Amino acid sequence: MRSSGASSGRSPGEAVSGGLSPADDTVLVRVADAVATITLNRPASLNALTIPMKERLLAILEGVGGDPAVRAVVLTGTGRAFCAGQDLRERLAPDPPSLDDELRLRYNPIVRAIRDAPQPWIAAVNGVAAGAGASLAFACDLRLAAEGASFVLAFGRIGLVPDSGATWTLPRLVGAARAAEIALLGDTVVAEEALRLGLVSRVVPDDELGPAAAAMAARLAALAPGATAATKRLLGTAFDRDLDAALEAEAEVQTAAGSHPDHAEGLAAFVEKRPARFEGG
Numbered sequence: 001m002r003s004s005g006a007s008s009g010r011s012p013g014e015a016v017s018g019g020l021s022p023a024d025d026t027v028l029v030r031v032a033d034a035v036a037t038i039t040l041n042r043p044a045s046l047n048a049l050t051i052p053m054k055e056r057l058l059a060i061l062e063g064v065g066g067d068p069a070v071r072a073v074v075l076t077g078t079g080r081a082f083c084a085g086q087d088l089r090e091r092l093a094p095d096p097p098s099l100d101d102e103l104r105l106r107y108n109p110i111v112r113a114i115r116d117a118p119q120p121w122i123a124a125v126n127g128v129a130a131g132a133g134a135s136l137a138f139a140c141d142l143r144l145a146a147e148g149a150s151f152v153l154a155f156g157r158i159g160l161v162p163d164s165g166a167t168w169t170l171p172r173l174v175g176a177a178r179a180a181e182i183a184l185l186g187d188t189v190v191a192e193e194a195l196r197l198g199l200v201s202r203v204v205p206d207d208e209l210g211p212a213a214a215a216m217a218a219r220l221a222a223l224a225p226g227a228t229a230a231t232k233r234l235l236g237t238a239f240d241r242d243l244d245a246a247l248e249a250e251a252e253v254q255t256a257a258g259s260h261p262d263h264a265e266g267l268a269a270f271v272e273k274r275p276a277r278f279e280g281g
């Protein structure tokens, strides 16, 4: 997990790999040119999430979130699925952990880590995203879908409710009426329909998903990190504010952004007709 383009004088991959077992390849992370690509990697089970996998994912998220050399993150899956959610076989094993523990100790902190990360997160949805797998995609800031991707809130089929933030994220993404259909009926939403609903912002041919996500991540990584993080925060809390509060929050955040050297750099780059080199920090 080495990277190039690190601006902190060491490989950000080192920070990300700290404490992770190299023998466990169920979640892969690669850092290059200020972009971390996290890949769920249990393709035989459609990348369904086991406890060790969730713990590894959480450790990776914490490493990436705290690494200033990482400026954008791509989350994707190996094979024909993005993620089939909770590994249901694990639930059938003797003495599985309580759902309370699963959610409070693993799923919720994963979602929180994505939402609280300063970097923008792109879900590159390469195939089916089911249950908590769909919730992970919904938690990201941007969703790109391959033509063969789909979303299904399969919770109802096994007598559970949508979790991992889906009851919060889905209505915000597609509105209350569509969210109710998707969550209650559990119908599969294919990529084109997801685009029409605004659940994803782009659909690309299957073999173009990786390059499209990498190109978008590179664009995000070239922006001023502090302003990008603040924009993510403002958008992530937008539906919880009235207009006056939004105007106030923007004024406060903009004042801070305007006093950062990256704003001066952006202005200088504009008048000098050159790309900006943002330092962050």
Ligand code: LHQ
Residues within 6 Å of the ligand: 044, 045, 046, 048, 084, 085, 086, 087, 088, 089, 091, 099, 102, 103, 107, 128, 130, 131, 132, 133, 152, 154, 155, 158, 160, 163
């Ligand atoms: C799987 C899984 C899977 C294990 C496919 N587990 N093996 C949080 C807290 C704690 C507990 C409860 O849950 C939660 C949150 C949740 O995520 S609940 C929702 C869990 N997910 C689901 O209910 C989805 C279950 N999977 C499916 O409905 C289908 O597999 C989908 C629609 C994703 C894909 O269908 P197909 O394309 O027809 O593939 P398949 O069903 O044939 O699956 C391929 C293989 O993957 C198969 O294994 P096998 O050994 O027979 O080839 C499946 O058993 C395995 N797999 N999902 N969640």
